[in-house]
Amino acid sequence: MYKSAYDKRQYKFIELPNGLKVLLVQDIHTNKSACSITVKAGHFNDDCDCHGISHLLEHMLFLGNHAFPVANAFSEFLASHNGSINASTGTEFTSYFYDVNSNTNAEDIGLKHLSAMILKPKFDEKFIEKELKVIDAEFLLKQKDDLRRLYQVHKETCNPAHPFSKFSVGNLESFSAFSNSELKEKIQRLHQTYYQPHNTALCLISKHEIGTSELLIQKHFGQWDATTPISGTKHPSLYLPENLGIQIDIKPIQRAQRMILTFPLPAQDKHFRSKPLSVLSHILGDEGDGGLLSFYKQKNWATTLSAGGGIEGSSFKDFNINLQLTNEGIKNQDNIISALFAFIQLIKEEGVSNWRIQEICLLNQLMWDFTDQAKPIDEVQELSVAMFEYPEEYVLCGDYILDKPSPALTIQMLEYFTPENLRLKVITPDVTTSLIAKWYNTPYDVKKLKLEIEIYKSQYYSNFKLPDVNKFIQPPSKHNDVNHNYHLPQEIVSEAGLHIWYGQDDKFKQPKGHCYLTFDCPIVNQGIEIVAAKRLWISLLNERLNQKYYQANMAGIHFHLYPHQGGFSIQTSGFSKPQLEFCSTLLTEIIVDDNFESRFQQVKNKQLNGLSNTLLNKPINRMFSRLAVLMQQQNYPPEQLALNINNLELSDVKMTKEKLLSRFHLEGLIYGDWTYSDTVKVVKDIKDFRNKYQTTDKITRGVADIRTLATQVHQVDCEHPDAAVVLYFQAPDSTIKTNVLTILTEQLLATPFFHELRTTQQLGYLVGTGFVPYNNHPGISFYIQSPHKTVSQLIEAINTFLVAMLEGIKEYENIWKMIKNGVIKQLMQKDTNLNMKSQHLWMAIGNGNLTFNHNEKMVEAIVKLEFTDLKHYLVDMVSRQNFGEFLLYSGDLNDHPTFIKAANISNIQRFKSETIYL
Structure with a gap:
């Protein structure tokens, strides 16, 4: 098996006597073990009279088997061991893939679950009807998705005898011609026909020796017997x-x-x-x-x-x-x-x-x-296909x-x-x-x-010519020796209005690097008109630079200019050899006096279309976007930005550019495969650039303080017919202890919330929780999107769940240690690539964590916590003591839910102008 000369992992390809193809990967640096099993069967294999049956089969495999009869037992096991599972039914393949803590016992039990799930499903009829509703909710969720709508037109304009024309997702209508027992028979027949070892491939990534992994695969899949040969299907032409x-x-x-x-x-x-x-x-x-x-x-x-x-x-x-x-x-x-x-x-x-x-x-x-x-869970899925x-x-x-x-x-x-x-x-x-x-x-x-x-x-x-030689493509340079004084970034420039950090990668040892430069411009505090013009200027700049330096991007030297709450940023990444010089070039490019006249209307219309289309996102996405607008001082809703951009002239953009660059604070990070001496020229260029303009301090990213306010209620208008709710709790403070308590509480509630409201009550397809910090201030969100419940019912379901969790909190004490250990493992996980590491270091600098040990401090805080701390936190949250609460909803709220006190936000601009910001 051919592998890259730079790939230090070990591989072994085997085929078991039963025909199962297996790829074993040993990665001693992996944070998690991951496994994927792919069956050579997908929706092309659906019964002609029952489209979507392969999708239903995929769903049913999660709902109990003869070894683990409880529905979703595998998912719950993985969740308790810092892991997750997912599945995908494609045209010709179906994959099941998961990750889990990288210890031998967890791997062993995970493979036991996987083999039981694939080999010995129960297909309990009582779950079929419930799962049909889940699939129907998934289908309804995509009703306003233009990609899905285009895909269906494609299906209807190809050869109807080709299986591509089948309706792959399925819904209540497509399954309605069959009883649950008939659907079970169809699922069993599909499973017996295609879920056989000689029609399946498995990939396992583990930090353990190949021999250990091979024994585990033999143990759990060696007795899988092939039943019947699978005859190949010859499809007709896709197009007539x-x-x-x-x-x-x-x-x-x-x-x-x-x-x-x-x-x-x-x-x-x-x-x-x-x-x-x-x-x-x-x-x-x-x-x-x-x-x-x-x-x-x-x-x-x-x-x-x-x-x-x-x-x-x-x-x-x-x-x-x-x-x-x-x-x-x-x-x-x-x-x-x-x-x-x-x-x-x-x-x-x-x-x-x-x-x-x-x-x-x-x-x-x-x-x-x-x-x-890539993440192991993504890589195993790709390799198994x-x-x-x-x-x-x-x-x-x-x-x-x-x-x-x-x-x-x-x-x-x-x-x-x-x-x-x-x-x-x-x-x-x-x-x-x-x-x-x-x-x-x-x-x-x-x-x-x-x-x-x-x-x-x-x-x-005569207007065309083929591309020239790409001069940016260069053979990789030899990796530089590492100076361990810089394995964590050190501040190498500290002046009024300018701070530059430099660090040298000591782990991934690739000829790559990342440069970040962020401009904090006080002019952005003057309101949405400046923010809109800034956004349009950045888009015009990107338009010009993308064409001018297209070959650099193709050669693996990437750049990205983007607006943010405090101003704008320049980021370069990719191969290190020519990148620092390129970063200096980009600094000069942002001050080029380009009139942008020939592309102004094009770019403006593109911005307006993009903002307009965000209004058509599914309700949950729209509400989280709106929540960010309400919670962050310098964030504005897309419809208001569009209104301001529509009124902009080119002169407005030029004037805003001058204002942005007239006075700013500049902070940067140079991190990767560069020696300190490599950085001297680019640092000089940055200093020379900075010294031409007035200085200022960093911009404060304000967060709305809603802790002492009534419950803030806000309706988000959506094109999608589903009812949806996001309930957000702002934590009492932003201390490390409160941050980790918020994370632990969300981890404790996530699995039972999903199981109760999605699996048991069948409220909708999109159901979940999330840890949602805004500018380092922690919070927890609960969300549901439902095609068949009202807004009030969804709110009531969330509140009922929270009260029930509080009343039964003692029964969760036995998994407290496991949850703590799971979060500790997440916090201590090592970055899997240079891009992740660079981003984390840059975020730490932006957040003021200049010792780069925030996660270690969080782990120390978790170790000290007792279960009573979490209980008190949950009591305060459910009773709204010292917590802020935001309720966003889409749909009709005819019977207003009962709140101790509530305030309806109908005017976003007024809310933002009257709010106190942390």
Whole structure:
């Protein structure tokens, strides 16, 4: 099995006598063990008369088996051992994946649960009816999701004999033709047919020796007997002739003007070592001068372009070119398509030079060798699927390897890029439609394409050129020796208005690093007009820089400019070799006198569309966003920001830029694979830049103090019909002790809250709790979104639960130590990659934790806590003693819940102006 030269983990691929394929990974540095089991069966295998049955099977496996008959026993075991589990039913695969504390006993019991869940399910009929409601709630949750709505139109405009056309999720209607006993029979038949060892792959990541892991797998899966052979299914073509050369007009819910050009291709599995579509994506998606997107922007036809996505499976592959159109673009659809075919003709005529493929090969190698390691639970799921997609020796490198470059094969793929093979989707609110897609009620229309491509193609040909050599791509430098004086950041510049920290990575030892520069500008306290103009300026700046330095981003040297409560920030990340010089360059770029005139309206409209679309998010998301607005002094609702941005002129943006830069506090961190001497020049550049402007102190990020107020009640208007509630408690203070008590209380309540209100009472699909701090002040949230309950019922359910927990709190004393240990393990978990570590260090500096030992202090506080401390905390919270309370809801609140005292917030601006901020 091929692995990166920089990968120090141990691997072993085995196949048990029963046919189960197993990949064992030893990672001595992992915080958790993780396991994923993938079955080669998904919704393509649904019964033709019962769509969604594979999804129901996935759900039912969690609800008891012959070894562990109690529903959700596996989830509860994992939750008590700092772990979690999830599952995913795809088109051709279904995966179950979890993580758990990395000790042998927890791993052993976890695998015992997994094997019992997969091998010996009970499929108890009493849970089928409940789980149908859960699946229906999941379906209803996505009713306003444009991606899901587009996906259904795609299904209805392909070959109805292909399993892709099936309704994969299922709902009460799709299951209504069958009794619970009939559904049980269908589930059992699916399970018996496909859940067999020779049709399954398992991946386990553990810190323990490979031999120990192998014995555990043999112990729990070695006796799994294969029952019957599985015959391969040959699917018909995904598209019929009438499904090609068509335009599909779709009316979205969100404000969108998109064009998706889809070219169906043959399956690409056998080309994984040549990756012709990756080469085409690289060329077609280039955002530099001479490329497609640059041309579309010049014409004011499109603002973004992505190339290469699209559905794929074992027998099909779509190649998508996705465009965000302007109003002018909507009027020039034929010209946009003609320009695309002119660019394709240029590729065909110039050919694909070997150096282009070698450039992509080097980029892939760099990504493989120096990728940020994923969480184990995510990695095992990807690897368990990869075991079906690639031969054994290529499982680890299959997504990256490009050792059989083929310019001819790449050009051959372009033969499918023709008008006759095009499926054009036009997504805009103004289209005329005559059809309604089932399940999601998406208005759409289908018509034959009538394109006179050749007439226009020649006039655009001269506008294009293929991308130049990427000068930012450099072989990685040798890792620097570590000076342990800087393994934690040290302040190397401390002046009025300027503080710079430097640290050297001593763990991950990659040729990478991160630079952060944050500008605190007192002008932001003058109100929403400045904040709106700041946001638009940052967007204009990003627009220009993204095009100018597109190749830097492609070469793994990333940058990000973003607004925040106190001002704005610049962040660079990626390969260290040219990055510090690049960071200095970006400092000079922000003061360039660019009039932005040619892109102003484009970027402004893009901002307005984005803000408008946030109003269409599902209720829970909308309410948490609104809660942040209400709790944070310099945060504003999207509708107010949109109103202010809409009124802005270019002169306003220029004036705001000058004000922001006239007086600011600058703080920065340089952390990664750099020696102290490497930083000297960039530090000098930063100091020279800073000295040109007036100084100021850091901006205070105010948090609303609601602890002595009545319960604050606020309605959030949502397009989605579900009722939803968020109940938020602001803790009495922000001491370390209160922070850890808030975390422990949330951990104690999370599992019983989910089990009681989602599993038992079936209130909705989205049910949960959360630890929600605002600018270091802790709080707890409880949330429910329900398609069939009222707001009052949801509020009553939460309050009833809290009272019941308080009354029965003694029974939880026996798991108190386990909860403490679980939180301690979370706090002491080591960062799994350089990106996580850099972010944590930067957050610590921003929060004033300049000794970088906040988690250690929290652990010390947890160790000292007694169960009575938690009980007193819960008593005070439930009785609202010294706690602030926010109730946000979406829907009708006809019968107002009973509060000791309550205040309705109808005017956000008035609330913020009258609130005292901590």
